[in-house]
């Protein structure tokens with residue numbers, strides 16, 4: 001062989017005796033076959049992988065691992081939470097169909113639904129999901145899907161999934177739940193009758209702030225369709241990212257246990273603090289905890305910008321669910337796409353801060369916020 005040839009055809013050593021403890025990363029765009037007949041075995045269903053956009057062992061692991069925890073038949077991973085949401089929606093809805101979504105949606109989902117879905121000819125109505133009559137009144141002949149979130153952002157309303165499932169089945173429509181904030185550690189929407197569950201695995205499933213990923217779970221019939229959408233829209237996840245997602249998923253219960261406990265303690269401490277107008281923290285989300293997000297509203301006389309400069313080691317991060325405690329400003333990040341009036345009608349005010357509680361020692365977390373309030377108050381007096 002000449003150099004140019006040898007350079008790409010050096011032998012890859014593959015021995016069955018090399019059994020890796022962790023799943024190898026199939027960092028490959030395609031799979032090889034011994035001959036054309038062998039390649040036919042993919043199309044006859046005897047082999048699972050042909051081309052990574054259409055499927056890869058690492059992305060299947062992320063889908064399967066999440067489906068296991070959600071109690072679903074099947075899961076499909078994709079490149080982001082939003083692409084998983086789109087794949088899940090398109091598994092049910094097509095041109096001419098209508099969807100009903102909660103009005104307090106995650107900002108990115110709101111943009112996807114209010115702008116992008118229109119391009120596919122899918123119409124969306126936004127309703128107050130706490131009001132059963134509003135939901136029922138919004139159902140039309142072409143309604144195919146009811147969409148909500150298990151714990152909403154940033155006011156942390158815990159959705160009545162059983163109630164929604166009842167409405168959905170009585171109207172013959174599907175129910176889809178974004179379970180990103182709760183994770184299957186706290187809430188398993190399929191057990192309450194949800195047909196499709198979706199995650200931004202960028203958040204708690206990944207858990208380490210090092211990957212953008214999404215997963216959608218449900219029945220084999222629906223998820224085969226979602227998986228086909230991921231393949232055809234080209235929103236597949238890369239093997240390395242899927243591998244990172246699985247690596248994160250394995251510590252979900254440990255992280256959630258600690259983060260939920262820390263969040264409960266922080267919420268309690270903040271309720272007693274002068275300068276904090278209100279504390280939002282769910283009360284009965286699940287027997288295992290109430291989530292790891294705490295949302296607070298600073299009193300009007302506290303300057304929000306100086307508060308953000310007084311947080312010490314707590315970072316300002318426009319997302320959530322990392323190992324480290326961080327804060328964000330919903331009015332300018334997750335809810336930025338919403339018109340101001342609509343944002344304020346949802347209760348997302350200019351004094352609101354969302355805290356993503358990490359795995360640190362709760363005493364340090366509480367002290368960081370007490371200090372921040374104290375410093376901000378001193379700034380005002382000075």
Ligand SMILES: *Cc1c(COP(=O)(O)O)cnc(C)c1O
Pocket residue numbers: 080081082083106108109149153178180181199200201202203212213214
């Ligand atoms: C982050 C997030 C999304 C979007 O996920 P990406 O991974 O950023 O695409 C959807 N829903 C919720 C609740 C989220 O927090």
